[in-house]
Structure formats: structure tokens, C-alpha cells
Amino acid sequence: MRQIILDTETTGLSWADGDRVIEIGCVELLNRQLTGNNLHYYLKVDRDSHPDALRVHGITTEFLRDKPGFEQVVDEFLHFLHDAELIIHNAPFDVGFLDSELRRIGRPPLGQHVLGVVDSLVLAKSHFPGKRNSLDALCDRFDIDKSSRTLHGALLDSELLARVYIHLTRGQEALLVSGEEEATEQPDSRQPQAQDASPLDFALALDLPVVYACEQELQAHEAVLAGIDKDSQQATVWRQLSAAV
Structure with a gap:
């Protein structure tokens, strides 16, 4: 499966009030492995960053002055995302901003270009209810090095989130990989088939430990x-x- 970890930086908190996307970072996972095939843009907009946002990402209007506008990179951006599943932390925020940018240039919303969107914040909350589940907190929880993250940056945050996501879904990965390996092998007449397999047979097929009651x-x-x-x-x-x- 092809998945894209995506993050944005913006001029403020509200696309409805005219805030804009000024950075996009995308990191590719193929069959849950980092490929190094990443995409990164800084984007020029006609709006200064709010002081609070500037303290978070440090991206100034002067720095963006010679960067392309979203309309100049949109074709490459959408081609990169095409038919992939997106992984985004607090997805409604980033999707709302990207949909606003797409609307400005007469393009369909993001959901029409991708297979789907997974909100890793929702996933983290289901694993750690009642705990802090920011990207920083999750990196600390999974012992992921974030020492280079002095400011928020879309590409760096996407790379960190990719590692967090792999940790969050590691148990699922073990089952899926085992299942895929079984599916690709030729049927063994000595093994029970799906229609007559018991739960114990299934556990043994996945090489799971079987603990009997004393x-x-x-x-x-x-x-x-x-x-x-x-x-x-x-x-x-x-x-x-x-x-x-």
C-alpha cells in the first residue's frame, strides 16, 4: 500500500478568515517502509503570518517572496498524492486549509484525489486516551529523536509523524504481514483450509504463542x-x- 504522511504550515489558524498554506511536506511510505521519495514546498502568499504562527514555524514573508504560488505546484502536488492514502495529524486542520487553496484555483477538494485520509491524532487518542497526543508527546512516548525540531517544519514533522505512525500501528503490521505471507504461499495440503480452520489453527498459522489454562x-x-x-x-x-x- 502507498501512503503519504502530510503536514502543512500556515499563516494562522483559520482558512475561513483568509489564512493561507505556506509550507507543505510529504513523506512516502510504501508497504510501511520509508522510501525517501518526499515532496516539499514553500509557498508565496499575499498574507503575512500571524505573530503567534510565526513563533511556531519561523517562516517570514521575506523568505517566501521568491517562492512559487500554490497554483504553480498544484499539478505536481496532486500527481504525487494520486491514489495514495494520506496520514495527517489533526487531519481536519490541514485538509481544511488545502481544500481552501484548491477552491481558490477552481480545483476539486483533496478527498477526490486520494484513496482516503487517516487522522493519526484520532488513532493516537484511541491508543492513549486521556494522555497528551501531540507530535512532540508521541515522539517522547516512542523514544523518537526530535532534537532537530527547534521550530515546526512541514517536512521534518512529516518525517517524525511517519515514524510515530509506524509505532502506532506496529501490532496491526505484524498480523497483516503474516497474513500477506500466508496468502502468497501455495496451499499446503497438510494445513487446515479457511473453511475448516479453528481459532487455534489460525493462531498457529500466524506463529502466535498459545497459552493453555492450568x-x-x-x-x-x-x-x-x-x-x-x-x-x-x-x-x-x-x-x-x-x-x-
Whole structure:
């Protein structure tokens, strides 16, 4: 799968109030591996950065004076994103700004050019509810070196987010890779097929550890079942099935 980690820097916080995109950074992942095929723009706009935004990214109007406008890079930008899945931290912010830039030049919104958008902030919150899930906090949590991040920058932040995303989805990666390897191999007549495979067969096929209950745990489990059976006046389904067998 081809995925693009994307980040922007802007003149302020509100595209609806006329703030603009002044930097775009894109980092490519192919089958969850960094390829080094990245895309980066600084963009000239007709608006100065708000002082608070300037303190965050340090990109001045003077620096942007000789840079291209969004309309000059849009074709290359959209071609790079075409048919990829985007990974964006706090996606509504960046997508809102990019949609505004596309609207200015009469282009369809971002969603019509890509396979989909994954919000890594939502993903992080599902993994770490109630904790700080900023890019800085996640880098600290996963021990990712961010020492070069003195100011926010779209390309650097995309590179950091790519590493964060790989950590966030590492458990999923193990299952997916194992599944893909099984799918590419020729069927083995000695292995159970999908239609008659048990959960244990599936676990063994993925090389997952199988931990069996000890005698004490089995007895405790039986005691719980007996209690449920007593409370239901012997109406539990498993007792009826056992009796029938």
C-alpha cells in the first residue's frame, strides 16, 4: 500500500478568515517502509503570518517572496498524492486549509484525489486516551529523536509523524504481514483450509504463542460456570448442550 504522511504550515489558524498554506511536506511510505521519495514546498502568499504562527514555524514573508504560488505546484502536488492514502495529524486542520487553496484555483477538494485520509491524532487518542497526543508527546512516548525540531517544519514533522505512525500501528503490521505471507504461499495440503480452520489453527498459522489454562485456572473457570448455572436455575445453554451430547 502507498501512503503519504502530510503536514502543512500556515499563516494562522483559520482558512475561513483568509489564512493561507505556506509550507507543505510529504513523506512516502510504501508497504510501511520509508522510501525517501518526499515532496516539499514553500509557498508565496499575499498574507503575512500571524505573530503567534510565526513563533511556531519561523517562516517570514521575506523568505517566501521568491517562492512559487500554490497554483504553480498544484499539478505536481496532486500527481504525487494520486491514489495514495494520506496520514495527517489533526487531519481536519490541514485538509481544511488545502481544500481552501484548491477552491481558490477552481480545483476539486483533496478527498477526490486520494484513496482516503487517516487522522493519526484520532488513532493516537484511541491508543492513549486521556494522555497528551501531540507530535512532540508521541515522539517522547516512542523514544523518537526530535532534537532537530527547534521550530515546526512541514517536512521534518512529516518525517517524525511517519515514524510515530509506524509505532502506532506496529501490532496491526505484524498480523497483516503474516497474513500477506500466508496468502502468497501455495496451499499446503497438510494445513487446515479457511473453511475448516479453528481459532487455534489460525493462531498457529500466524506463529502466535498459545497459552493453555492450568488446572487451577480450569477449576476456577468451572466454578464460575457452575455459579451462573445455579443462578439461572440450570437453564444455561452449555449445560443443555452437554446433556444432549
